Amino acid sequence: MASPSTTVNSATLENLVKCAVCLDYYNDPRCLPCSHTFCYQCIEKLCEDGMGQCPMRDNSIIFRHTIDQLPVNRIAKDLVECIKKSSLSGRKCDHCKQILSEFICETCSKHYCTICLKLEHDINQFQTHQINIIFNENSKNFCPEHTEEKQKYWCTLCQQIVCSDCLLFKHQQHTFITLEDFAQKTKIELNSSMQQIIEMKQNLEKLRHKTTEAYRHHCHTHIKTKNRIKQTIKYLQALLDARMEYLITTTTEKYLTQQQIIRQQKTNVEEHLKIVLIRELFLKHVLNIEDHIKLIQMKNDLITYNQLITDQYQQLIEGCFFDLQHFNIQDDLKKIQQLIEDFGFMSIETFLTNCNDIQPLLKLSELSGEEKYQPFQGIYAYGYRFHLTAPLQINAVRVKVALFDQNLTLYILDYNDILIQKEIIQTNDTNSTTLKWLTIPITCQIQHNYYIFIWTQPCQQSIPLIAYRDSTNNLRQINKQVSIRSKRAQINKSTNIDINTKFDVLYDALLNNDERSQTTISAIEMILDI
Incomplete structure (x- = not known):
């Protein structure tokens, strides 16, 4: 409980900073001849009939035409400004109690720092709550060297704010523009940045919608797949109980992994969308700042941070890959009964979700095993041989590589090992060792045994890398129409490889059975846009 002295002091301060007429903080406080102070607007109301009397009934008369001549009570004005600033600045976040608050949520009636604002508000709250930014208005407009001169100009040579005296002496030969003109140019730049932020927000909202849709679709497909597994296994329940448990465990493990991929993308999108929403809100308030100095001081940090957000946004907007598993069985149940131990297999449907669509892809990589990477030595080209029940139309090939600003070549060979199509692209990774999915646009129809x-x-400076999983030369089924073998082809670097060139593909037939069973071929990470 507050002490009596504290209560008296608080009450006295309250009387000093509040008008006795409107009962609110002074707004342009003016002193009457009797020394009482009231707001300028309140005095005007008292003199609506041309003249008025002091509300304290001390017989002091006020005339309407003399109100402008009443002196400003600077002590009262400074006290009000001090109280208002102390109530807005210097207050710590109501959530973490550690960092100074930067935002006020009028809906929640709480102060937040940037981190806690993002943590405590979901996307819907960002769109419905009234959130205001707290500005520190303690900036001074007077020149630090010429204390009686206001800073009204921008020196374009020195890139700093100056006053009239500065232009006469230190910046005499320098070009300059008025602070107001420079502030307008700054606002134009910030408006452009604002448009980028708005566009990012719109695209992220679309991506969030598609990611949510993919998340639900993935969950529903998993449930449908698991139910089909149960129904099929029930037909041969006596023999297939153990197999059913194995398949359910496999699909559930893969489901959890893939759900995490989509969930993580959804979380990343929502987190970045929060940042964009906060930035949009911040820029809206910045654009309303009348203090040109403050606006200009904030310019570089704003543009730099917005560029950082843009870079992160570009990575997010690329989307992410996820896999859907389906339970598949052979058509002839009698044959299945004979092969009961190997009954059923899991096929994969890979999808890319971005802000425009959820696009089906064909993933050729191994489903299990640890992802590894190996250097490109230039001796071998890595890829797959296709066993198809029908021709396969592809629109692009995606591989996971780190190329260090080098060319990547895609070769398509026919069933006679003859090159029929190739595509060369240049990457922009100059020093990153991170393997990334790279898209190679190419339109081609793949036939059987292509x-x-x-x-x-x-190169000497760096060795490019490619992601892969361990595999064998054995035929591996992707779905009912597509099966593949992991393959290598020897490359003669001294020969120009043009269309109609015959490749030296390494064949399984050159190895005996024991060697084939022990030989490991790199199943590179490859996805086809079909």
Whole structure:
């Protein structure tokens, strides 16, 4: 409980800063001849009939035409400004109690720092709550060297704010513009940045919608797949109980992994959308700042931070890959009964979700095993041989590589090992060792026993990398229409590889059964846009 002295002091301060007429903080406080102070607007109301009397009934008369001549009570004005500033600045976040608050949520009636604002508000709250930014208005407009002169100009040579005296002496030969003109130019730049933020917000909202849709679709597909597994296994329940448990465990593990991929993308999108919403809100308030100095001081940090948000946004907007598993069985149940131990297999549907669509893809990589990476030595091209029940139309090939600003070549071979199509692209990774999915646009129809190979030439400065999983030469089924074998082809670097060139593909037939069972071929991470 507050002490009596504290209560008296608080009450006295309250009387000093509040008008006795409107009972609110002074707004342009003016002193009457009797020394009582009231707001300028309140005095005007008292003199609506041309003249008025002091509300304190001390017989002091006020005339309407003399109100402008009443002196400003600077002590009262300074006290009001001090109280208002102390109530807005210097207050710590109501949530973490550690960092100074930067925002006020009028809906929640709480002060927040940037981190806690993002943590405590979901996307819907950002769109419905009234959130205001707290500005520190303690900036001074007077020149630090010429204390009686206001800073009204921008020196374009020195890139700083100056006053009239500065222009006469230190900046005499320098070009300059008025602070107001420079502030307008700054606002134009910030408006452009604002448009980028708004566009990012719109695209992220679309991506969030598609990611949510993909998340639900993935969950529903998992449930449908699991139910089909149960129904099919029930037909042969006596023999297939153990197999059913294995398949459910496999699909559930893959489901959890893939759900995490989509959930993580959804979380990343929502987190970045929060940042964009906060930035949009921040820029809206910045654009309303009348203090040109403050606006200009904030310019570089705003543009730099917005560029950082844009870079992160570009990575997010690329989307992410996720896999859907389906339970598949052979058509002839009698044959299945004979092969009961190997009954059923899991196929994969890979999808890319971005802000425009959820696009089906064909993933050729191994489903299990640890993802590894190996250097491109330039000796071999890596890829797959296709066993198809029908021709396969592809629109692009995606591979996971780190190329260090080098060319990547895609080769398509026919069933005679003859090159029929190739595509060369240039990457922009100059020093990153992170493997990323790279898209190679190419339109081609793949026939039975055709190949797709990837190759690049290493340089002295860096060796490019490609992601893969361990595999064998054995035929591996992707779905009912597509089966593949992991393949390598020897590359003669001294020969120009043009269309109609015959490749030296390494064949399984050159190895005996024991060697084939022990030989490991890199199943590179490859996805086809079909």
